[in-house]
Amino acid sequence: MDQRAISDYGFLSDCRSGALVGRNGSIDWWCPDRFDSPSVFGRLLDPHAGHWRLAPVAVGLPGHRVERAYRRDTLVLRTVHHAPEGSVAVTDALAAEIGARGHQLGMNSPAVLLRVVEGLSGRVRMGLDFRPRPDHGLLTPYLHDQPDGSVRAVAGAVELTLRADGLPLHAERDRVRQEFEVSAGQVIGFDLAYGRTYGDPPVRLDPTTALAETMWAWEALREVHRYEGRHAELVRHSATVLTGLTYARSGAVAAALTTSLPERIGGDRNYDYRYSWLRDFAMTMRALWVAACPDEASRLFAWVARSIGRVGDDPVPVLFGLEGERDISEHEVPHLRGFLDSRPVRFGNDAWRQRQLDVPGEVISAVWQLRDYLGGSFGEELREMTLGLTEQVAGTWRLPDRGMWETRDADRHYLSSKVLCWSAMSRAVELAPRLGERADPRRWAAIRDEIRAAVLREGWNEEIGAFTGAFGSRELDASVLYLPVVNFLPATDPRMRSTIAVLERELGTEEGLLRRWNTDPAGFLLCSFWLVECLVLAGERRRAEELFERVVTHANDVGLFSEQVDLATGAQLGNTPQALSHIGLINAAWRLTDPTTE
Template sequence: MPYRPQLADYGFLSDCRSGALVGLTGSVDWWCPSRFDSPSVFGRILDPTAGHWSLAPAGAGLPGHRVRREYLPDTLVLRTVHDTPDGSVAVTDALAAQPGARGHELGLNSPAVLLRVVEGLRGTVPMRSEFVPRPEYGLLTPYLHGLPGDAVLAAAGPVTLTLRAGVPLRPGDSRVVTPFRVSAGQTIGFDLSYAPAYGGPPTLLEPVAALAETVRAWQAFRETHRYDGRYAPLVRHSATVLQGLTYAPSGAVVAAPTTSLPERIGGDRNYDYRYSWLRDFAMTLRAFWVAACPDEASRLFAWVARSIGRIGDAPVPVMFGLAGERDISEHELDHLAGYADSRPVRVGNDAWRQRQLDVPGEVISAVWRLHHLLGTELDVELREMVIDLAGQVAATWHLPDRGMWETRDVDRHYVSSKVLCWVALDRAVRLAPRLGDRAEPARWARVRDEIRAAVLEQGWNERVGAYTGAFGSPELDASVLFLPVVHFLPADDPRMRATIGVVERELGTADGLVRRWSTDPAGFVLCSFWLVECLVMAGEHERGRVLFEKVVARANDVGLFAEQIDPDSGAHLGNMPQALSHIGLINAAWRLTDPTTA
């Protein structure tokens, strides 16, 4: 059988610069060591030949082998316990933190080292390590050279990897297979260090000590944040995942650490999510605010302001690279088969070229949310950005666009896009006293009211009995659940309440998942949490609580969500883990804590 674990089998490791995925059977099948959007050195999740590093009992996956795993508290350090007929062994995996890093230093100078520590718990267990590096998304097979002190150097193209272990390593032609045994009370460490081929040498760490230091760094970071609402363990864990998805040098949050994991097995909606979307911006800020992470919110805002820069006539880009790059043009990796033969595999994302009219609303809404942290006067660049974005919305709101789901067919007058245009001007009017002489609150208010009237008239479909996805369309779209969340309409408004009911009935599933539209194959986790918020805001607090608990029960065994979940099989689909899913959890938990929150 081809190697193809379920996406829910993966745990997520992060050093706040890059991410790795490790499966239940102990195989690291994805790691882009330079930064989240750099080429992988392990890519087996996208093709069986694209590289991996497995470390597990020799009989992993056979009868009698059971796996238990968990994150160490308030960390992204993953501990997996393997129970076998010969005994039990724990493998603890982490991407190393910089030695001595504490608080907000986490990730600023990560050493790009993957740590794996094996600990014997009971009996004597035969183990097997198989190290198969394949840099450049599997295009390169490196030379493997034995080094003194049980180490192997793997060098190819721009990549240098140094594997060290507490057991002898004997390199083959294209892989390093290492059988060994571990007994109760014995600890064996492995570390894999990345360095650019023509840069400095890789960082060499003592694995056991470095692992303990990484645990302390994560826990010290979490100790600086306090959340006092409902479902605190879930919120704290999702906030930790969001921090793990943060590129620490800039503060940008990636949508996911992976590319091209399919929305539908065998389908072609396979996109690269290793970038930062402005659409996610306000929701991310709200989640950081809820989870008591004000410094992360401020850093993320600074990244957005700098990335956008001066605004001209062209639409604001939908997304940016992690350091603010604009051009993230898309191309296909034809040599990769894709997860479960779901082609194409894409690098880059051409949605950055689209017109998506909701984006200014996300940005200005974020400024409004943070205005109490920004002092009595906004700085010049911030004032100019808000004024120019509001002016652009006032001039272009009537145009069709591609919508928040980034369709790749034709432009439409999406209801959610119009509502976010309303949000942009509504928040700009509120900010006007801080914006100086160039502000035009009277004009913005006039256009804002025009947009509202258009949505109320053209967004409502009498035959369907609901606000639908686009003007004049009978097709439902779960994005309209966002209307009460941004306070365009109260959730108990008769038409909004009817819309919530229709969406729940037509797009919902028995277990609480909500699809984006009728042809969507799976429930979209964020939309499911939006429904929770809508129910609570409509006064159905108990139904919202029950739905919330049904949705969170769909997380994998270590509390991670992909983008979508198949309602029948429970399989996770799409890129993994997905920031928006965890943002939705945090915001829904806070809505259950305080239904009146903004």
């Protein structure tokens, strides 16, 4: 079973979909229609669910060595294979539309995988193994040799065409498997184009020309990503990853590229993250504002306003599909074995049905962050959304909920949810002059103060010396680090200082990682970056800097973070690349830079 570690994968994107390519040269995940569509390569979740390997035949043998890196400020990945007989480079990308630049990237992506092989020294024997399995491995396509030397694969609604420059390809029933040699200076380009069986045929691109165009399209974003603070290279790379997780047609940011990568190997907390969470919204907005530009942030904001629509009595869904779809019901997929046999594999995510009271607060906080950019008075949709969310919080904040970690057991009065309810009312009071005659800042302020008093009274545990995860609970939860981040309580407050110390002692590790709670077997990267922010806000900038530098070492060799890190092995866990981990890095780096926190 040739299944790689999560950290072995590099991320390719055309801002429509994404692919994962392993150090061994195998593309093991690609959902070509859009991020949350069915895969044509799914070996990530099952060894028989499809892949496309392109690498020296010596991969994995003694004497073979791999180096890889992204071309700067792009998601174009160059992998150099050093084999006993010579060296060869394979450059992988998802093609941009010809002529696309900057924010046009992804608007009309052609859904073409590009792989360009370049001989560097000696004469290297390469192996190609193309085995598509559409519809998450359920379909075995017919493969047909074409007169031009390409191979056409058709199954169900999917049509794929694989071509190579000057290298005729031949199908063996349900796969293409052949070897060829590459000499120093020789270049062979491959393109794999996706199309719909009953729609437009796959696009034909010249691989080397399309690769150059794709690099130019990514590099054009450098002009608008102008962050110049601390850890600039890391921040720019994380901003590029966030751009790669953005579905360009709507502006929505997918929480991750993948589904069902486990929080624990062999465990069942395996969820589909290929959607956009409103909870992530304020943090995403802040990160895009810091590391990108207002245009990207405002496009995401427009998507949220349209997706939420007119607010009624029903809770606002926690997450949406990439074009604002509301019903993304979850189902299990028994035919897939799961990553390292971690079952079940799930498509869809039933968290959209949960009541999570922090969500309106995240959205209103984002409106508040963008208040000056949005103008002195809001348009009807923005005004109605903000008023509706505020009134929803006013009427529901006393209820229990499932919390930001989306527990699937009982509702509780989670502290972080109450704090975000406070944030919603606090920001709404400040926004009231822009919300028209229906704004009621006096009543909102009274509710704000009532929530604050409840949090301070019910959330603090004197015996433990810390704020705990839920009212009346003794269980620690790293989500309480959000209190200083949203300005509920200064990090210098004695109760907050004590909380930080307790969390570091009970949930922290020598590697700089922070678990979410006592029974969590893995370090949660976002929480670790929250701790960096809290230390800065508490005046411990040197310790914060040291912690930041330890946490970022848990990225893989091409700077990608998944969701968590196994404390026993150091292995990455959870869906990847994880937007919140990269958002946490950006926001922590800015906190280390921001002179107002001195």
